[in-house]
Amino acid sequence: MPQVRTIEQKKMEKLYQEHQNTTVLLYGTSYSGKEDFIRTFIKDKDAFYYRCRDISPEEQKRLFLEEIRGRFGSVLKEESYEEGFRRMRSKDGSRLVIVLDEFQFLARRDTEILSALTSLKAKKLYPGPVMIVLAASNLSWVVRDFDETVGSYRKQINERIKLGDVSFLDVVRTFPSFSVPDAVKTYGILGGIPAFLEVWSGQKSIRDNVIDTILKPDAPLHDASHLFLLNELRELSVYNTILASIARGNEKLNDLYKDTGFSRAKISVYMKNLAAFDVIEKAVSFETGGWDNTKKGVYHIGNHFLRFWFTFIYPHASALEVMTPGDFYDKYIAPDLDAFLQPDFVMVCSEYLELMNMVGKTPIRLKKMGTWIGKKGTIDIVGQNEVRENIVAVCNWDEKEFPYSRYQLLVENMDQARIKAKVIYLFSATEFDPMVKNLANHDASVVLVDMKEL
Secondary structure (H helix, E strand, C coil), X not given: CCCCCHHHHHHHHHHHHCXXXXXXXXXXXXXXXXXXXXXXXXXXCCEEEEECCCCXXXXXXXXXXXXXXXXXCCCCCCCCHHHHHHXXXXXXXXXXXXXXXXXXXXXXXXXXXXXXXXXXXXXXXXXXXXXXXXXXXXXXXXXXXXXXXXXXXXXXXXXXXXXXXXXXHHHHHHXXXXXXXXXXXXXXXXXXXXXXXXXXXXXXXXXXXXXXXXXXXXXXXXXXXXXXXXXXXXXXXXXXXXXXXXXXXXXXXXXXXXXXXXXXHHHHHHHHHHHHCCCEEEECCCCCXXXXXXXXXXXXXXCHHHHHHHHHHHHXXXXXXXXXXXXXXXXXXXXXXHHHCHHHHHHHHHHHHHHHHHCXXXXXXXXXXXXXXXXXXXXXXXXXXXXXXXXXXXXXXXCCEECHHHHHHHHHHHHHHCCCCCXXXXXXXXXXXXXXXXXXXXXXXXXXXXXXXX
């Protein structure tokens, strides 16, 4: 699998090059590829790596000091974390990288380590330059509980780096043999979860990949939805009910209240927990003059894989047990997959414009981007510069040809949003209607982008 997370690696390298001692909190879900990321970062560096375990404080300290003795051949005068750090040595005076992986197992149960890390960073235990990396794969703990757990020690953290999903561009790089449509489908089904991308094959069709990695009883991702949620949350019956309801189209809290029977207060608490580790997102409309015409308080499943699971597999779990995986795919997934992928294609087009903006190839320098969510329609992408000049875009994934009526609807939605645009981008995964092509030929402010351009 090609190296990804270039941006995060560059951040880590920049911190490594700094002169002062540095502490970094590195975190993601259990599927974020954190371990591969750490291995890549510490390669060719003088580093000490310790994997914390879910054990008693006494056993944790014993294992930690045992590994110190084994690595540095040291004789410890006392059994303490401070003494362990005192016995560390770099090979040639270079910066020593100290990684405490799965740090939540240590920080939750032993405050001694926090005091020792504070002294270490202050050069009271180890004189040479040091970079401390505290890594965790319990996202909800980091987001909700880390600051309370470590107390004043949180002030020692110089940088917090989250290992979220990798980008669509990284997915393209991972599967160079895929066509752009197949890369979009892969991204829409799996998202940018590194552990999931590793089991996907660039030599198989999308249908065969879904069957072999998700639908078969022994498939590597067959139980991934359950395990993904179980690692971060309890009371899965409640969370599953809420996610299934959102997948059915109940996007507002009041809709969820009516559909699930749970109280509004209970739903709000559980939705907050789901949002803490990026399972759901609150869709906030891009702010324009047409604020009164926007739809507010809308939620959707932000995790690509869970959205796919609760849309196609969860409602038909019984059928999956009695049908062949191939028949299940053909009956329950294939007919609606393209419509399902429309929001994912919007994300791909947004990433394209972000890249174009970075290299100065957009007509205006964009400061912010988003989606305008109207009561009567949506503008897929709105980009704005510092003086409130706009570009807008609409993205067609599933219609055989980008119809002229889609452009007309965009103009109507722009009127509802009360915005004008210097340039209108029309993205299509298929062909463009002849009327649309004629429009672009006679109006330089309309730009057509097809799969070849993407």
